[in-house]
Amino acid sequence: xxxxxxxxxxxxxxxxxxxxxxxxxxxxxxxxxxxxxxxxxxxxxxxxxxxxxxxxxxxxxxxxxxxxxxxxxxxxxxxxxxxxxxxxxxxxxxxxxxx
Numbered sequence: 001x002x003x004x005x006x007x008x009x010x011x012x013x014x015x016x017x018x019x020x021x022x023x024x025x026x027x028x029x030x031x032x033x034x035x036x037x038x039x040x041x042x043x044x045x046x047x048x049x050x051x052x053x054x055x056x057x058x059x060x061x062x063x064x065x066x067x068x069x070x071x072x073x074x075x076x077x078x079x080x081x082x083x084x085x086x087x088x089x090x091x092x093x094x095x096x097x098x099x
Contacts, residue, residue, distance in 0.1 A: 026038060026039055027096070029092060029096070031087065031089075031091075031092045032086075032087035033087070034057055034058055034087060035057070035058050035059070036055055036056070036057055036089050036092050037055060037056045038053055038054075038055050038093065038096075039053075039054045039055060039056055039061065040053065040054045040064070041053040041054075041093070047068075049068065049069045049070040050066055050067065050068050050069070050070075051066070051067045051069070051093055051094075052064055052065070052066055052067075053065065053067055053089075053093055055089045055093075057089060062089075063076070063077050064077065065077070067089075067090045067093050067094065069090075069093070069094035072084045072090070072094075073090075074090050
C-alpha cells in the first residue's frame with residue numbers, strides 16, 4: 001500500500017512540472033530605423049480598431065496608450081490626443097495587426 005502511495009505522489013509531483021506557464025513574449029520590429037517593441041497590447045472589444053498598448057522605442061518604455069487605427073491618433077494617460085507621425089509606433093501597430 002505504501003508503495004502505491006509513493007508512486008502516486010511521484011506521479012503527481014512529476015505532472016506538476018510538465019505543464020509550462022505561458023511565455024511573456026514581446027514583438028519587436030525594426031521599423032523605419034527604430035526598434036519598436038510591443039510590451040503589452042489589448043484590443044478593444046467594442047471598438048475593434050482601438051488597441052491599448054505599451055511599447056518601447058529604442059529601449060525606452062512608454063506608458064499604456066490607446067492607439068486608434070481608424071482615426072490615426074493616440075490618446076495618452078493624461079488624455080492628450082496626438083496624431084500619428086511618420087515612422088511612429090502607432091503606424092507600426094496598425095499595420096502589423098491590420099492584416
